Amino acid sequence: MIPGSCLCGKIQYELSGEPVNAVMCFCNNCRKTTGSLGMANSWYTKQNFKFTKGADDIRTYEDHATDSGATVERSFCPNCGSPLVAMNAKYPDLVIVTYGTMELGEGQTWKPGMEFFCKRKIEWLGTPAETRKFHEL
Numbered sequence: 001m002i003p004g005s006c007l008c009g010k011i012q013y014e015l016s017g018e019p020v021n022a023v024m025c026f027c028n029n030c031r032k033t034t035g036s037l038g039m040a041n042s043w044y045t046k047q048n049f050k051f052t053k054g055a056d057d058i059r060t061y062e063d064h065a066t067d068s069g070a071t072v073e074r075s076f077c078p079n080c081g082s083p084l085v086a087m088n089a090k091y092p093d094l095v096i097v098t099y100g101t102m103e104l105g106e107g108q109t110w111k112p113g114m115e116f117f118c119k120r121k122i123e124w125l126g127t128p129a130e131t132r133k134f135h136e137l
């Protein structure tokens with residue numbers, strides 16, 4: 001079990017089981033929504049994700065203008081603004097959970113298996129050689 005929360009702690013969740021995938025996405029919208037180089041996240045099945053606090057408070061932005069063309073529902077804490085989870089209409093059974101909000105314990109780590117939109121990745125950023133890299137999605 002991996003717990004997670006936003007910056008202010010108003011929204012909390014729990015992950016169980018293994019993620020389906022671990023991804024870094026460098027698309028324009030993931031950069032905008034994080035304010036950073038891209039988004040690092042793990043994909044969990046819906047049954048392996050649950051909110052433990054603040055589920056009714058979470059706000060969702062429907063992102064229609066994605067690079068991939070798929071609608072992405074991006075959910076965030078209305079108090080501190082942390083992006084927590086996203087749902088991609090292309091993968092309705094999965095919850096995309098932001099790496100930065102996971103509270104990994106001692107000895108637990110996170111590593112991407114795939115990278116999307118590498119064409120938008122900043123030139124100097126090094127990532128593991130063995131990830132499957134996609135020019136787009």
Ligand SMILES: [Zn+2]
Pocket residue numbers: 006007008009010011077078079080081082
């Ligand atoms: Zn918060």
Ligand SMILES: [Zn+2]
Pocket residue numbers: 025026027028029030031039117
């Ligand atoms: Zn993206």
